[in-house]
Amino acid sequence: MNIVGYRLWFFTLAAALFLISLVSLVFFRLNPGIDFAAGSQLTLKFEQTVQLNDVKDVVTAAGYTGTVEFDAHNNVIIRTPEITTEQKVTLKSELGTQFGDLTELGFESIDPLVAQQTARAAIIATVAASIVILLYIAFAFRKMPDPFNYGLAAVIALVLDCIVVLGVFSILGKVAGWEIDLALVTGILTVIGYAVNDTIVVFDRIRETQKRNPGVDFARVVNNSLRDTMTRSLVTGVGVLFVLVALILIVGPTIKNLVVVLMVGIYFGTFTSLFVASPLLVVLHKKQWGTFFPKNETAKKIA
Numbered sequence: 001m002n003i004v005g006y007r008l009w010f011f012t013l014a015a016a017l018f019l020i021s022l023v024s025l026v027f028f029r030l031n032p033g034i035d036f037a038a039g040s041q042l043t044l045k046f047e048q049t050v051q052l053n054d055v056k057d058v059v060t061a062a063g064y065t066g067t068v069e070f071d072a073h074n075n076v077i078i079r080t081p082e083i084t085t086e087q088k089v090t091l092k093s094e095l096g097t098q099f100g101d102l103t104e105l106g107f108e109s110i111d112p113l114v115a116q117q118t119a120r121a122a123i124i125a126t127v128a129a130s131i132v133i134l135l136y137i138a139f140a141f142r143k144m145p146d147p148f149n150y151g152l153a154a155v156i157a158l159v160l161d162c163i164v165v166l167g168v169f170s171i172l173g174k175v176a177g178w179e180i181d182l183a184l185v186t187g188i189l190t191v192i193g194y195a196v197n198d199t200i201v202v203f204d205r206i207r208e209t210q211k212r213n214p215g216v217d218f219a220r221v222v223n224n225s226l227r228d229t230m231t232r233s234l235v236t237g238v239g240v241l242f243v244l245v246a247l248i249l250i251v252g253p254t255i256k257n258l259v260v261v262l263m264v265g266i267y268f269g270t271f272t273s274l275f276v277a278s279p280l281l282v283v284l285h286k287k288q289w290g291t292f293f294p295k296n297e298t299a300k301k302i303a
Contacts, residue, residue: 004223007279014276017268018160021167024174030166031173033181034079034108036122038115042078042088043071043106050076050099058098062091067177071254075105079179082109122185126162129189130155133196137203144207149284154199156280157272161195162188165265172260180257187261195269198236199277202229206278219282226278237270 003010034041055076056068066080083091088107096102110118134151141147165188172178205225213221241263248259
């Protein structure tokens with residue numbers, strides 16, 4: 001099972017997903033929710049059963065664009081561009097006329113300045129986390145040859161994870177009207193932590209294997225380390241899937257953004273940890289910038 005020997009194909013797949021995500025972000029962009037683009041959110045409880053499309057038709061007829069969805073308790077959440085208290089009262093009156101008695105459970109608005117600050121803070125948090133991770137991994141593997149390569153390989157894999165997650169949300173925003181909120185940022189930071197943990201497990205096994213077998217070709221060391229840790233990574237990923245499915249079934253659509261981020265990010269993060277970060281470490285170690293395709297590498301198991 002020569003994982004490192006076939007790294008060209010893994011790099012190609014990762015690059016294709018990265019380019020698709022990047023193109024999607026450029027052309028479709030992200031569909032920001034009120035956390036990032038300002039707006040208002042009104043939560044209502046209707047006494048009678050209502051259909052989301054019917055509620056949305058009333059909201060649209062009142063002159064507002066936005067999204068309408070149920071929360072975990074079948075209350076209706078209406079997100080629109082920022083509206084005043086008077087406009088909210090008018091909108092509630094029109095909905096009451098159409099659907100009968102209703103109760104306001106919550107109303108919040110975020111002005112453009114706060115939204116800009118939130119977006120800026122989210123970007124800073126993600127960049128800062130990546131820089132700290134790079135430095136931490138380089139320090140943790142400081143006794144290995146070229147310790148900075150370990151941090152660089154891990155951060156490149158993390159960038160791939162983040163771009164693919166954002167690309168998925170840009171497609172969902174275009175196709176299904178999904179909006180991004182702070183749950184997306186929470187999910188991305190969680191994915192970064194999970195993927196780093198997975199990568200460090202593999203890197204630590206590489207360090208142990210190299211210490212036990214000095215002088216063995218580095219590509220073979222990495223390949224055997226990957227085989228030793230692959231089952232652990234895959235089993236952990238399946239276990240996380242069960243938890244995420246339970247969350248979406250029990251809590252409902254209010255956390256769909258977080259669940260989708262974790263699903264996409266954790267599974268693609270597992271792929272990049274095993275099939276991108278570690279083979280990339282071989283490329284950095286051997287300085288094979290002319291080609292990512294291996295030369296005369298074997299997959300013999302170290303005795």
